[in-house]
Amino acid sequence: MVAVAKKNIENERPVFPFTAIIGQEEMKLALILNVIDPRIGGVMIMGDRGTGKSTTIRAVADLLPAIQVAADDPFNSSITDFELMSETIKAAVENNEEIACDYKKVPMVDLPLGATEDRVCGTIDIEKALTEGVKAFEPGLLAKANRGILYVDEVNLLDDHLVDILLDSAASGWNTVEREGISIKHPARFVLVGSGNPEEGELRPQLLDRFGMHAEIRTVRDPETRVRVVEERSNFDMNPEECLKANAEQLDVLKKTITDAQELLPNVELDYELRVKISQVCGSLDVDGLRGDIVTNRAAKAFAAYNGRSKVTVEDIEKVITLCLRHRLRKDPLESIDSGDKVNSVFEEVFN
Numbered sequence: 001m002v003a004v005a006k007k008n009i010e011n012e013r014p015v016f017p018f019t020a021i022i023g024q025e026e027m028k029l030a031l032i033l034n035v036i037d038p039r040i041g042g043v044m045i046m047g048d049r050g051t052g053k054s055t056t057i058r059a060v061a062d063l064l065p066a067i068q069v070a071a072d073d074p075f076n077s078s079i080t081d082f083e084l085m086s087e088t089i090k091a092a093v094e095n096n097e098e099i100a101c102d103y104k105k106v107p108m109v110d111l112p113l114g115a116t117e118d119r120v121c122g123t124i125d126i127e128k129a130l131t132e133g134v135k136a137f138e139p140g141l142l143a144k145a146n147r148g149i150l151y152v153d154e155v156n157l158l159d160d161h162l163v164d165i166l167l168d169s170a171a172s173g174w175n176t177v178e179r180e181g182i183s184i185k186h187p188a189r190f191v192l193v194g195s196g197n198p199e200e201g202e203l204r205p206q207l208l209d210r211f212g213m214h215a216e217i218r219t220v221r222d223p224e225t226r227v228r229v230v231e232e233r234s235n236f237d238m239n240p241e242e243c244l245k246a247n248a249e250q251l252d253v254l255k256k257t258i259t260d261a262q263e264l265l266p267n268v269e270l271d272y273e274l275r276v277k278i279s280q281v282c283g284s285l286d287v288d289g290l291r292g293d294i295v296t297n298r299a300a301k302a303f304a305a306y307n308g309r310s311k312v313t314v315e316d317i318e319k320v321i322t323l324c325l326r327h328r329l330r331k332d333p334l335e336s337i338d339s340g341d342k343v344n345s346v347f348e349e350v351f352n
Contacts, residue, residue: 014240018059019250020232023225024052026215029303030323031060034191034212036261037302040295041212042170042192044155044203044327048219052229053195054153061108061149063255069147071100074139075186076107076146083173084147084187107148109141109190111166113157120162122186124179137184142166142175145190155194156203163203166192167210205331209288212295213320214327216340261305268301270312277350278317284346287328296324314351321347 021028030043045053070077070089078084079099092099111120122140141150152158152166169175175188194203194211202208220226236243244251275297282292299320304312326339337345 014236014244015058015062016055016233016236017244017247017251018056018063019247019254020236020243021052021056021059022229022232023220024056024217026323027053027056027217028060029319030213030215031057031191031193032258032306033299033302033320034193035060035064035258036306037265037298038189038191040298040302041210041291042194044208044211044214045193045195045217046156046198046214047195047217049197051217051219053217054151057149057151057193057195058108061106063251063258064106065255065259066103066105067147069102069104071102075143076104076148077187078147084189086186107144107146109145109148109150111141111150111152111158113154115141115162117162117165120165121175121177122184124177124182124184137177137186139186140175142169142188142190143186146187148190150190150192152192152194154196154200156196156198156201160204160207163207167207171210208327209291211327213299213323215323216326257306257308260308261302264308264310265302265305267310268305268312269310270297270301274300274312274314274317278321281321281343281346281350282325284350285325285329285343287325288330292325292328296321299324318347318351 018028027043027045027047030045034040034043045057047053067076068079070079070085073086073089075086075089076084077086077089079089079093079101082090082093085093089099118140120140120142122143123138125136125138150166150170155163169188170190170192173187173189174185176183176185178184192211196203208214220229232243275293278296278300279293282290282296285292287293296317300312300316303316303320304310307316309316322340322343325343329339329342331339
């Protein structure tokens with residue numbers, strides 16, 4: 001039997017409320033769907049500087065309900081889900097030991113551009129392992145991001161082998177560190193969010209394909225909308241508590257919607273005929289591999305759950321398919337049509 005001791009959640013500085021973010025609907029939807037179903041595989045957000053990418057990502061992390069973790073555990077281990085436990089906590093649960101628990105906000109981890117592999121994955125103290133016979137492990141950013149969000153700004157400028165490590169961990173849910181015959185494995189299940197400015201270069205297609213969704217955002221041009229954005233930001237900077245209070249009701253509604261969607265998701269159905277049509281769209285667009293099919297299926301189910309429905313409709317698929325496929329198309333330098341428009345065009349042909 002596991003005894004649970006609840007502690008207070010730590011107080012942190014105010015975060016700009018998600019419901020106060022104006023526009024950028026693609027980015028907001030992609031983040032919400034990945035929170036509902038992390039198996040979608042993360043989001044790549046490409047857009048101009050100063051369009052609220054970092055603000056939105058921090059806001060969605062702050063939106064999520066607190067999680068129960070084993071106290072003083074560096075991996076944010078769950079005490080009920082074996083897939084989210086470190087080896088130490090798993091052994092304690094199997095031996096029916098008492099485990100002190102804590103509640104903490106969903107972790108939001110920033111990966112700096114100059115991070116080394118050791119900083120990301122963690123390091124093993126070989127000297128301590130050899131002299132004391134223990135597996136001395138210093139956790140890295142992947143450990144801290146377990147059960148949370150890992151954000152990489154300017155991911156298109158990150159070293160390719162580090163991007164590979166992040167994507168492998170995000171896909172498998174585990175991180176393994178091996179050195180001098182010693183191996184450490186710990187859970188690393190997180191939503192990977194990358195952002196970048198297309199003017200500074202694109203990710204290699206092989207890496208881009210492994211992000212579940214791809215959102216494109218642009219600078220708002222409408223003067224009235226720009227004024228609203230500036231006013232919201234200024235109001236928050238001058239009085240964060242008042243801004244949060246004004247958005248409290250909307251935030252509570254959105255939190256409940258996301259929580260309800262997470263509970264409903266396992267029961268959402270996607271008819272065989274619609275799955276065939278999704279694959280037909282992917283085939284017509286010459287999408288390599290099957291990731292596009294899988295992600296679109298998952299995203300459509302998550303969107304249906306987000307709207308409180310247990311059955312996917314054509315409209316659900318239409319809403320998410322561009323986000324899931326636009327970055328998987330082969331680029332023809334002589335072709336002028338936008339990748340999103342191309343996806344929409346093929347969708348119309350197949351579903352109508």
